[in-house]
Amino acid sequence: MEYEDKAGRPSKPPSPKQNVRKNLDFEPLSTTALILEDRPANLPAKPAEEAQKHRQQYEEMVVQAKKRELKEAQRRRRQLEERCRLEESIGNAVLAWNNEVLPNWETMWCSRKVRDLWWQGIPPSVRGKVWSLAIGNELNITHELFDICLARAKERWRSFSTGGSEAENEDAGFSAADREASLELIKLDISRTFPNLCIFQQGGPYHDTLHSILGAYTCYRPDVGYVQGMSFIAAVLILNLDTADAFIAFSNLLNKPCQMAFFRVDHGLMLTYFAAFEVFFEENLPKLFAHFKKNNLTPDIYLIDWIFTLYSKSLPLDLACRIWDVFCRDGEEFLFRTALGILKLFEDILTKMDFIHIAQFLTRLPEDLPAEEVFASIATIQMQSRNKKWAQVLTALQKDSRDVEKGSPSLRH
Numbered sequence: 428m429e430y431e432d433k434a435g436r437p438s439k440p441p442s443p444k445q446n447v448r449k450n451l452d453f454e455p456l457s458t459t460a461l462i463l464e465d466r467p468a469n470l471p472a473k474p475a476e477e478a479q480k481h482r483q484q485y486e487e488m489v490v491q492a493k494k495r496e497l498k499e500a501q502r503r504r505r506q507l508e509e510r511c512r513l514e515e516s517i518g519n520a521v522l523a524w525n526n527e528v529l530p531n532w533e534t535m536w537c538s539r540k541v542r543d544l545w546w547q548g549i550p551p552s553v554r555g556k557v558w559s560l561a562i563g564n565e566l567n568i569t570h571e572l573f574d575i576c577l578a579r580a581k582e583r584w585r586s587f588s589t590g591g592s593e594a595e596n597e598d599a600g601f602s603a604a605d606r607e608a609s610l611e612l613i614k615l616d617i618s619r620t621f622p623n624l625c626i627f628q629q630g631g632p633y634h635d636t637l638h639s640i641l642g643a644y645t646c647y648r649p650d651v652g653y654v655q656g657m658s659f660i661a662a663v664l665i666l667n668l669d670t671a672d673a674f675i676a677f678s679n680l681l682n683k684p685c686q687m688a689f690f691r692v693d694h695g696l697m698l699t700y701f702a703a704f705e706v707f708f709e710e711n712l713p714k715l716f717a718h719f720k721k722n723n724l725t726p727d728i729y730l731i732d733w734i735f736t737l738y739s740k741s742l743p744l745d746l747a748c749r750i751w752d753v754f755c756r757d758g759e760e761f762l763f764r765t766a767l768g769i770l771k772l773f774e775d776i777l778t779k780m781d782f783i784h785i786a787q788f789l790t791r792l793p794e795d796l797p798a799e800e801v802f803a804s805i806a807t808i809q810m811q812s813r814n815k816k817w818a819q820v821l822t823a824l825q826k827d828s829r830d831v832e833k834g835s836p837s838l839r840h
Contacts, residue, residue, distance in 0.1 A: 516547075517550050520544060520547065520549075520550050521550045521552055521553060523544060524544070524549070524550065524553045524557065525553060528541055528544070529553065529556060529557075529560075532560055536560070536561070542756070545752060545753060545756050546753060546802070548748075548749045548752055548798070549752045551667070551748075554667050554748065554752070555667040555668040555669075555672070557752075557755070558664075558667060558668070558676060558751070558752075558755050559668065559672055559675070559676055561755035561756055562676050562679050562680055562755055563679060564675055564679055565679060565682070566675075566678055566679055566682060568647075568674070568675045568678055568679070570671040570675075572647075573643060573670075573671045573674045573675070574671075576643035576644070576646045576647045576674075577639050577642065577643040577646075579643075579646040580639070580642030580643050580645065580646045581642070583642075583646065584642065612653055612655065613638065613641050613642065613645075613653050613658070614638075616641075616653075616655055616657075616658040617634065617637055617638060617641070617658055619658075620637065620658040620659055620662050621659070621662055621744070624744075627658075627662055633662070633665055633666075636665050636670050636673075637658060637661055637662055637665060639670065640661045640664075640665065640670065640673060640674050640677060641653060641657060641658060641661055643674055644657070644661075644674070644677065644678060644681075647678060648678070648681075650691075651681070651687075651690055651691055654690045654692075654735075655735070656690075656732075656735030656736045656740075657681070657690070659736040659737070659739040659740050660677060660680065660681070660736065660737055660739065661673065661677050662739070663737070663739045663744075663747065663748065663751065664676050664677050664680075667748075683758070683759065684759065685700065685734070685759035685762065686734075686759075688700065689731070689734055689735055690735075695828060696825075697727075698828075699821065699824045699825050699828055700734075700763075700821070701725070701726040701727060701730065702824050703763070703817065703820050703821045703824050704726050704730065704763045704766065704767075705726060706812050706820050706824075707763065707764075707767060707808075707809075707810060707812055707817070707820075708726075708767060708770070710809070710811075710812045711767055711771065711808050711809060712767065712770060712771055712774060714774070714778065715770060715771075715774050715777060715778055718777070718778050719785070722781060722782040722785065723782065724782055724785055724786065728786050728789070728790075729766075729786065729789035729790060730763075730766060732790060733762070733765075733766055734762055737750070737751060737754065737762065738750045738751075738762075738765065739751075741790075741792055742792065742796060742801075743794060743795075743796060745798065746796055746798045746801060749798055749802070750765055760810055760817040760818070763810075763817070764805055764808050764810055765801075765805055767805075767808045768801060768802075768804040768805030768806075768807075768808050769789075769792070769801065769804070771804050771807065771808065772800060772801060772804040773788070776788070777789075
């Protein structure tokens with residue numbers, strides 16, 4: 428009966444929780460309340476010193492929160508300003524390339540103004556045109572020739588896939604080794620080309636395009652065939668050019684002396700390139716050069732992957748494209764200058780590492796390399812040794828190599 432209300436109807440006894448809440452003078456809504464409010468009546472009151480201390484702590488928390496908010500607002504504002512500045516810069520560069528440079532390519536491409544534009548990075552919207560012009564077409568490849576090579580590649584694939592006799596393949600000029608290279612190696616490499624983008628793998632929008640260019644090239648240059656690393660070069664070109672133009676640029680690019688030496692695995696010439704690189708390595712970074720020598724770390728351990736893929740596998744794609752921009756302008760020298768720029772950027776770290784850790788670091792560079800820092804480091808590299816430029820040093824080393832093969836003493840100095 429004690430729980431009956433005034434109407435005489437029985438009511439449920441209050442829950443333990445309700446009893447507790449009934450005895451509280453307040454309900455804490457946040458940690459702020461716990462700090463600032465007095466304690467409940469059923470607890471001893473806060474001493475004045477403790478209350479003051481809590482009040483100060485709360486005020487400090489508010490100040491720190493406001494500082495963080497202000498800092499975050501400033502960061503967002505800087506990001507917005509930087510984005511606006513970058514967009515304006517790219518817009519101005521696009522206008523300059525389209526209205527001034529490209530219409531007057533022959534007279535302007537080597538001017539100081541254009542070289543400065545080139546160094547800052549070619550805008551993506553005109554990058555393909557600039558690359559095509561800079562790489563050139565010394566091989567005089569036409570779109571029709573690409574179609575012919577592609578048709579031959581498709582016929583070849585059909586023959587292999589339908590189990591054409593070995594004699595038929597041999598008559599067509601394709602050995603069992605050719606079959607493995609054209610089908611298995613290309614197929615495998617395509618699946619490993621920029622896997623994070625998911626556009627070159629089976630079912631991706633550029634899978635067939637990449638397969639077509641690589642297949643057509645093996646028919647165009649059966650003496651070279653397919654070599655691992657080519658898929659990355661072709662993929663970068665596909666992202667910036669139409670299919671036939673990408674094939675033309677790809678074939679001409681691989682026909683350059685440095686690329687041909689590496690893709691045809693000309694060991695003697697590759698060693699000459701490494702020797703030339705070490706001349707400038709010692710000139711620019713003597714301390715790191717000595718450390719590498721002490722640890723028996725030779726250039727082939729890290730340079731081969733960089734040169735084979737033109738940095739497209741080793742660096743973030745946007746940074747690799749900027750490397751390509753200047754490489755298309757300056758040629759093979761810039762590939763080795765870039766290598767020295769990367770080594771200089773990480774010189775302090777590398778000098779503290781042993782052989783294994785250096786090799787691991789250089790074969791898997793950090794994924795968040797800022798382009799501006801890399802290019803600032805490259806800019807400090809001097810490609811001149813004892814008043815000799817890259818081409819002169821390379822030519823002298825090639826001559827020395829030929830002289831050694833003939834049995835005459837080396838004339839390295």
